[in-house]
Amino acid sequence: MPFKAKDKIVFIGDSITDKGRKKDPLKLGSGYVRLLHDYLTALYPKLSLKIINEGVSGNRVIDLEKRWTMDVMDHQPQWISVSIGINDVWRQLDSPDAEQVYPEKFETVYRSLLEQTKQLPNCRVILMQPTVIKEYPDSTGTRLLKPYVDIVNRLTEEFNGILVPTHEAFLNFFHCETGQDLTTDGVHMNTLGDMLMATTWLKAVTGIPNRN
Template sequence: MPFQSKDRIVFIGDSITDKGRKKDPLKLGTGYVRLLRDYLIAAYPHLSLRIINEGVSGNRVTDLEKRWTLDVLDHRPQWVSISIGINDVWRQLDSPDMEQVYPQRYEEVYARLLEQVREIPGCRPILMEPTVIKEYPESTGNKLLQPYVEAVHRLADRYDAILVPTHKAFLDYLRCDTGHDLTTDGVHMNPLGDMLMASTWLKAVTGASGRL
């Protein structure tokens, strides 16, 4: 079991992480972060874990950099779970005239964030692959996502991070053709999508750190 008493776990990302957290009295939202918090608190009540949701709708990796000190470093967490990349691709599709975050810049900015995490004593990053854009594996969005997913893999290796294969998990699920959607609009999770994200996170952390 990887967690210690009173560990702080910060989740940061875009709307998929945010999931209405500002309207929630607990500031957790209704998505995968809430599912993970409920599981961890129920399974390990003696650890008094603190789960912090710092997702912000619409964010790209460049937006994370602007708020990294306040929303991550100042918490002095033991774990930082990052889910970012969907909007970095989506803006290329819906707002092609704006300044874009292409894969090279995405990886460079992401690396700067992880360099700062290295300076937090006892903190380990958890990197989640960006999920999907549209619920069929060969969509334009999913093809554009591939180099971002590959960048996350390289960064996980470089910074000794736990890799959560959420993109792979979603594509594997979609190829099963269950008839049950994972999203409300091709991007934002419905309850089943949130459950798949949470279960994939738990499996990855279990595999990297022993049984949860």
């Protein structure tokens, strides 16, 4: 267990992280962040972990840049979990005339955010790979995500973070051909998708549940 008593964990990202947090009395939403909060609280009540959800629907990495100080740095967390990249690609598909965040800019902005976290004492980053766009491995959106996944992998190593291989977990699930969906629309998680994200996070960060 990497967490210490009263550790503060900030989750930041887009709608997949947000999941209706503003309507939730605990401000956690109903997605993977809520599952992680409930699991860690139930299993380790004495740690009194403080879990904060700062997801905002529609965000790209350039939006995180605008609010990084207030929504991350000002919390003075011991852990920062980032899930971003889906909208950076999705906007290329649904809004091709808009200003785009291509891989080079994605990496530059993302790196600058992680550089800022070095100002926080004893803070570690947890970087989640962007998941998928449409529920089959060779979709246009999922192919376009590949360089963004590679960037997250590279930045995790560069900043001595913990990589949560959510992209790989989703692709592996597809290959099992269960016939069950993970999303409601190819992007936003249903309850099974949220559970896959949460368990993948737990395996990467805590080793729980134990790997087979």
